[in-house]
Amino acid sequence: MTTTPERTARRPLVLELHEGDRTMAGLLGGKGAGLAEMSRLGLPVPPGFIITTEACRAWLAGGGEPDGLWEQIEAAMVDLEHRSGLRFGDPAAPLLVSVRSGARFSMPGMMETVLDVGMTDSVAAALVSRGEDRFAWDSYRRLVQMYGRTVLGVDGTLFDEQLTRLRRETGAATDAELDATALERLTGVFRRIVQERTGEDLPQDPRQQLRRAVVAVFASWNGERARLYRAHEGIPDDLGTAVNVVQMVFGNRGDRSGSGVCFTRDPVSGAPGVFGDYLPDAQGEDVVSGSRSPMDLSELGRREPALHEELSGHLRTLEQHYRDLCDVEFTVERGRLWILQTRLGKRSPAAAFRIAVELVDEGVIDLDEALTRVDGTQLQTLLHPTFTTEEGLTPLAHGLAASPGAAYGQLVFDSATAMAWTALGRQVVLARPETSPDDFGGLLAARAVITSRGGLTSHAAVVARGLGRTCVTGVEGLLVDPVARMATLPGGVSLPEGTVVSVDGTTGEVYAGQRDIEPSPVSTAISQGVSHSPDRTVRAVLTLLSHADLRRQLGVMANAETPEEARAARCFGAEGIGLCRTEHMLLGARRVLVERLVTDDDREGALAEIEALALTEFTALLEAMEGLPVVVRLLDPPMHEFLPDLVELSVAAALADERGTLDAALERRLSTTRRWHESNPMLGLRGVRLLTVLPQIIDAQVRALVEATITLRAGGHDVRPELMVPLVADVAELTAARERMEGIVADVASAHDTSLHLPIGVMVELPRAALTAAALAEHADFFSFGTNDLTQTSWGMSRDDAEANFLAAYREAGILATDPFKTLDEAGVGALVELAARDGRRARPGLGLGACGEHAGDPASIGFFARTGLDYLSCSPPRIPVVRLEAGRQAVLLAGASPSTSDTR
Numbered sequence: 001m002t003t004t005p006e007r008t009a010r011r012p013l014v015l016e017l018h019e020g021d022r023t024m025a026g027l028l029g030g031k032g033a034g035l036a037e038m039s040r041l042g043l044p045v046p047p048g049f050i051i052t053t054e055a056c057r058a059w060l061a062g063g064g065e066p067d068g069l070w071e072q073i074e075a076a077m078v079d080l081e082h083r084s085g086l087r088f089g090d091p092a093a094p095l096l097v098s099v100r101s102g103a104r105f106s107m108p109g110m111m112e113t114v115l116d117v118g119m120t121d122s123v124a125a126a127l128v129s130r131g132e133d134r135f136a137w138d139s140y141r142r143l144v145q146m147y148g149r150t151v152l153g154v155d156g157t158l159f160d161e162q163l164t165r166l167r168r169e170t171g172a173a174t175d176a177e178l179d180a181t182a183l184e185r186l187t188g189v190f191r192r193i194v195q196e197r198t199g200e201d202l203p204q205d206p207r208q209q210l211r212r213a214v215v216a217v218f219a220s221w222n223g224e225r226a227r228l229y230r231a232h233e234g235i236p237d238d239l240g241t242a243v244n245v246v247q248m249v250f251g252n253r254g255d256r257s258g259s260g261v262c263f264t265r266d267p268v269s270g271a272p273g274v275f276g277d278y279l280p281d282a283q284g285e286d287v288v289s290g291s292r293s294p295m296d297l298s299e300l301g302r303r304e305p306a307l308h309e310e311l312s313g314h315l316r317t318l319e320q321h322y323r324d325l326c327d328v329e330f331t332v333e334r335g336r337l338w339i340l341q342t343r344l345g346k347r348s349p350a351a352a353f354r355i356a357v358e359l360v361d362e363g364v365i366d367l368d369e370a371l372t373r374v375d376g377t378q379l380q381t382l383l384h385p386t387f388t389t390e391e392g393l394t395p396l397a398h399g400l401a402a403s404p405g406a407a408y409g410q411l412v413f414d415s416a417t418a419m420a421w422t423a424l425g426r427q428v429v430l431a432r433p434e435t436s437p438d439d440f441g442g443l444l445a446a447r448a449v450i451t452s453r454g455g456l457t458s459h460a461a462v463v464a465r466g467l468g469r470t471c472v473t474g475v476e477g478l479l480v481d482p483v484a485r486m487a488t489l490p491g492g493v494s495l496p497e498g499t500v501v502s503v504d505g506t507t508g509e510v511y512a513g514q515r516d517i518e519p520s521p522v523s524t525a526i527s528q529g530v531s532h533s534p535d536r537t538v539r540a541v542l543t544l545l546s547h548a549d550l551r552r553q554l555g556v557m558a559n560a561e562t563p564e565e566a567r568a569a570r571c572f573g574a575e576g577i578g579l580c581r582t583e584h585m586l587l588g589a590r591r592v593l594v595e596r597l598v599t600d601d602d603r604e605g606a607l608a609e610i611e612a613l614a615l616t617e618f619t620a621l622l623e624a625m626e627g628l629p630v631v632v633r634l635l636d637p638p639m640h641e642f643l644p645d646l647v648e649l650s651v652a653a654a655l656a657d658e659r660g661t662l663d664a665a666l667e668r669r670l671s672t673t674r675r676w677h678e679s680n681p682m683l684g685l686r687g688v689r690l691l692t693v694l695p696q697i698i699d700a701q702v703r704a705l706v707e708a709t710i711t712l713r714a715g716g717h718d719v720r721p722e723l724m725v726p727l728v729a730d731v732a733e734l735t736a737a738r739e740r741m742e743g744i745v746a747d748v749a750s751a752h753d754t755s756l757h758l759p760i761g762v763m764v765e766l767p768r769a770a771l772t773a774a775a776l777a778e779h780a781d782f783f784s785f786g787t788n789d790l791t792q793t794s795w796g797m798s799r800d801d802a803e804a805n806f807l808a809a810y811r812e813a814g815i816l817a818t819d820p821f822k823t824l825d826e827a828g829v830g831a832l833v834e835l836a837a838r839d840g841r842r843a844r845p846g847l848g849l850g851a852c853g854e855h856a857g858d859p860a861s862i863g864f865f866a867r868t869g870l871d872y873l874s875c876s877p878p879r880i881p882v883v884r885l886e887a888g889r890q891a892v893l894l895a896g897a898s899p900s901t902s903d904t905r
Helices: 022-041 053-062 069-084 121-129 133-150 156-170 180-198 206-220 224-233 284-289 297-303 305-322 349-361 367-372 376-382 415-423 437-445 459-467 521-527 536-551 563-571 588-598 603-624 646-659 664-676 688-693 695-714 731-751 767-771 773-777 787-795 799-805 807-812 829-843 859-868 877-894
Strands: 014-016 048-051 097-103 113-117 241-247 258-265 272-280 326-333 336-344 400-403 406-412 428-432 448-451 470-473 479-481 486-489 493-496 500-504 509-512 555-559 577-581 629-633 720-725 760-764 782-785 848-851 872-875
Touching: 014 022, 014 069, 022 048, 022 053, 022 097, 022 241, 022 305, 022 336, 048 069, 053 206, 053 241, 069 206, 069 241, 097 206, 113 133, 113 206, 121 133, 133 156, 133 180, 133 206, 156 180, 206 241, 224 437, 258 284, 258 297, 258 305, 272 284, 272 297, 272 305, 297 305, 305 326, 305 336, 349 367, 349 376, 349 536, 367 536, 367 877, 376 521, 376 536, 376 859, 376 877, 400 459, 406 415, 406 448, 415 428, 415 437, 428 437, 437 459, 448 459, 448 500, 459 470, 470 500, 521 536, 521 563, 521 877, 536 877, 555 563, 555 877, 563 603, 563 877, 577 872, 588 603, 588 664, 603 629, 603 695, 646 664, 688 695, 688 731, 695 720, 695 731, 720 731, 720 782, 731 760, 731 773, 760 767, 760 773, 767 773, 767 787, 767 829, 773 782, 773 829, 782 829, 787 799, 787 829, 829 848, 829 859, 859 877, 872 877
Parallel strands: 406 428, 428 448, 448 470, 555 577, 555 872, 577 629, 629 720, 720 760, 760 782, 782 848, 848 872
Antiparallel strands: 014 048, 048 241, 097 113, 097 241, 258 272, 258 326, 326 336, 400 470, 406 500, 479 486, 486 493, 500 509
């Protein structure tokens, strides 16, 4: 619901930190709720206040400040001055503040921040007069840079170029080596850039700085990278952001000052213990930007043991309070520790599983809650392969193992190229000096990311872990030149754009060329039925997968056509085959059998061969799935997949005619192909329609299945076949097909002096089938929702054409938040599924319900199927563990367990 200015005026739009708590994340944002909670816990949090998300929503709705907002901010600033003992804009005792975004769900780096608000010429002069000249000019240039980019819209690269030029001129390797004179000069250059680009200077009224910074943070909610991130993470667009206004504390105030980011456990491996980075004489942005390589927290412990111990105590307090991995930002100002932010830390998929299970072992949470703290997407990442071991292989470079996994691809040096090459079907590795929030599109597109600078808590590392991308940061000696489209390594090794490299995010190594890949330990353990493992991640996955099996209500079946696929499915835990496509039997070289059938060339012989093939393949498949159901879908593809290409055949006939070699057989093939040719074959003669026009194919397939079943049962095998009719639109189609199939079953069984009943279901993959589900249910034993075709026919778009031509543009323009072929469209296609499920079960209580489209294996769609009351999902064999886990997780959530407190989005 959009909040109007009139509504917000009747309630506070600004709250002091002590007035909120973590239950108010929707109002205060995650960052503000964390600050409020830490304040209540007695941690050393700088004083400040929070402008609520309601104020942002009102601003977004009305295009201006809601009534009373500025008056409340002014009152809060007076109170902040009282609590800090400082005064906003007073050179004698200057109060500077940070103005930071803070949405309900963590969106790291996707919105704006302005630090050092309140710095003016007079404040800088007063600090210089007191001997703090370097601190004064470092803080001032940061404000001009942030204010110019964020508030006034100046291109940030203009500031970066000047900073790089100044470092080169002065011989400074990093910003920290610039002295006060250089920083004063840089501040002047930055202000000239602002004046030239905008026609105005940095305001010398601190309250004007504050007011415009708040509005800029509001506006950043709808910035391009924020919208892209929300679309990827499934975060609603109408939540808005809070704005946190907090007294600045300064890590750039000398050697006994600094800033850091730390975690209560290792976010990469999940191992217990304090973990993080610290930069002396730096503000927090320096740590996360990766512009300087930080030291490990253990080094801080050696330098400042008392400070390290105090920090460790606060981290223990936070983990015990939140019962989860916490991500904490802190600053040390002249030896005094301040805690600036806490949130539930983003973690790698491996760490997510290990931490969840180890918290169970420690008695902090139970298995149900642990299951809600992981998800199928994370498990899907852990099932990805790793590099094979190759003796004597020397890596090109070493860096920090920031996000585990193995990937290879062609090097690209900017996000636009990464996205463009990926759209062409290439696999890419994004290499950058360091990434920024503007690189999010490239991070999404790339298989792996490498950076020359930055640590394990840099932007690249945090975002890559959240996305499940392989990442190596701080690569030693790597120089990335995006302009020259070249990377270089020590020793003169040059890597032009397009060079193939392999990236190992588990070891932090980068290799030349494409390395061989092997299955992940998690995948191997699951497929081999291992119940215990010394590997902590594997053990954690097995523990939660086993618990998910106990909790889930959804059955998990496989889409499989061959004995090999069936055996793989069983190894991964499949409880049957929910979709056996029979068309594979008649494609490839066997297509000629259908051609012979429709051209009347030895029709009886073709049918006999089709039946013999089906008998052999059905027998092997049923044997492989003994004791479990096997749903056989009758032939479905359009006729053009069985017949020669009309254009190629026409050309061949024309050339033969010119040579005088055109014979009757070729003419007959051409005539037949023309007769069966369709302009839109995907909506033409396929599925039940083909079976109606060529019912002999039904006869051959059903006879073969019945023969295989009776023979195997006679030999003592427990086989459980079922039949499914595809592309049904009308009940008359189903009844005609069912009558013919039941007649064949009875005839074959009678010939064997036995009886046999095969369940017969219908594939619901057309809107009309969903809308007439009650009538279909009277003649079907089960429904299986084919959501691929149901999506195509509901949206009126071809999947292949849409994904190649315009879906990406739709997503970029914000018309679609997700690809409807990847994640189920609940509002449209989902409504049809719900309608058919409800009407079908009303007409036939006990009607079986399943789904076998691509969405059945999509973690983001499984919750919908669970809520709709389906009996089973059928997916490709490698996705079976993902569906098992996610189905169990959804069962816990539906039963009323608290959603995961570990928001890793």
